[in-house]
Structure formats: structure tokens, C-alpha cells
Amino acid sequence: MKKKQENNYAFIDSQNVNLSIQELDWKLDFRKFRIYLKDKYNISKAYLFIGYMVEYQDLYTSLQNFGYVLVFKPTLKYKDGSVKGNCDAELVLQTMIEFSNYDRAVVVTGDGDFHCLVQYLYAKDKLKHVLVPNQNKYSALLKKSAKERILFMNNLKRKLQYIK
DSSP states (O other), rough: OOOOOOOOOEEEEEEHHHHHHHHHHOOBOOOHHHHHHHHHEEEEEEEEEEOOOOGHHHHHHHHHHEEEEEEEEEEEEEETTTTOOOHHHHHHHHHHGGGGGGOOOOEOOGGGGGGGHHHHHHHHOEEEEEESTTSSOOOOHHHHHHGGGEEGGGGGHHHHHHOO
16 A cells, blocks of 8 residues: 655745855755755645845746745845845744644754744654755754754755756
């Protein structure tokens, strides 16, 4: 008898992923990444948490076409030109809203602010993996809460790098 395929969801901290991968000196191809998540972890739904800026509408459309469900956070522009749009609360909330709809979650981040979420998912056997973009720079709190379910993206450059 064939085993039922898991129905897993991904919850992706886009800012953390982008900055962490850039520090590794490559750029993530989000189209390839969506396919990778589906094939490797049976991700049926991938939530991407991202700050909203009107000038990036084409990017948002592309990401949706790749199969991501975008959850936007309004951004604030400061006088110095910097932009802030932290999506941590949205990621935690959406993970809990969807809790009964997925078998297991893949949380993609290196941010220790998600320690309590990861710890809870682990305790409820709802954590598939924490996928950390940069093994050289991430919160030890995640290692503590995800235990053996922590994985890293450092060795995925050849598979997931964006090439023009």
C-alpha cells in the first residue's frame, strides 16, 4: 500500500533569506526555490512574508506566478532613506492560522525571533525542518529549538542560484 504524501507548508522570512544568501555572495532564484520546496519537502503551499512597496509590484507578480502566497507588511520609510517592514508577527500568526491545514511546516529563516514558534511546532510534531539560509550566521536559539530538524542552504548554490 502506498503511503499518503505529506501535505506540508513553508513559511518564508523573505528579508532574512535575501540578506543571508547575499552574504554568501549569490542570489536566490525564487522560481527554482519554489520547485525545490515542492519536490524536496512536499510543500503544497509556500507563504512568503515580505514588506510592501508599490515600486516592486512586478516582483510581487512574478513571485505569485512562481507559486508563492505573499503576505505583505506595510513598510515605513525613514528620513535617512532606510525602509522597515518586519514581518515576524505575520509569519507566526499565519503559521498558527494554518496549523490544522498542514501536516508539517518548513520555516525558512535564520532569525532567532522565531525560536518560540519553532519550539512549539517541534513539541507538537508539526515541524518538518527549519531551513537556515546561512549556516555561518544564524541564531543559536534556532539550533536549540529545531534540534535535529535544522538544515542549511549553504550547499544549495549550484541548485538554486539565480543566473541571468
